[in-house]
Amino acid sequence: MNTTGRKTVKGRTTSAPKTAKTPAPTPASTAVASPAALEKKPPATQEAIAERAYQLYLSRNGEAGHEVEDWLAAETELTTA
Numbered sequence: 471m472n473t474t475g476r477k478t479v480k481g482r483t484t485s486a487p488k489t490a491k492t493p494a495p496t497p498a499s500t501a502v503a504s505p506a507a508l509e510k511k512p513p514a515t516q517e518a519i520a521e522r523a524y525q526l527y528l529s530r531n532g533e534a535g536h537e538v539e540d541w542l543a544a545e546t547e548l549t550t551a
Contacts, residue, residue, distance in 0.1 A: 513549070514545065514548035514549050518548055519541065519544045519545050519548055520541075520544075521544075522544035522547060522548060523537075523540040523541045523543070523544040524540075525544075526540040526543055526544060527540050
């Protein structure tokens with residue numbers, strides 16, 4: 471096996487070049503969030519959206535056929551600030 475530059479040559483095949491390491495992430499304790507970031511709602515989970523969509527379904531007395539509209543309305547309510 472020969473080393474040529476940043477590649478290792480084995481017979482007729484060549485391995486992929488080495489990639490540069492990314493810097494370590496900043497620890498959360500030293501990161502400072504902006505006031506605007508603190509005011510945003512956390513991302514809505516599918517469970518929360520499903521629960522709200524079910525509430526909308528019940529508010530129509532269980533009328534079927536509006537599942538997609540209920541889901542989209544619930545998603546909009548829970549994701550907009």
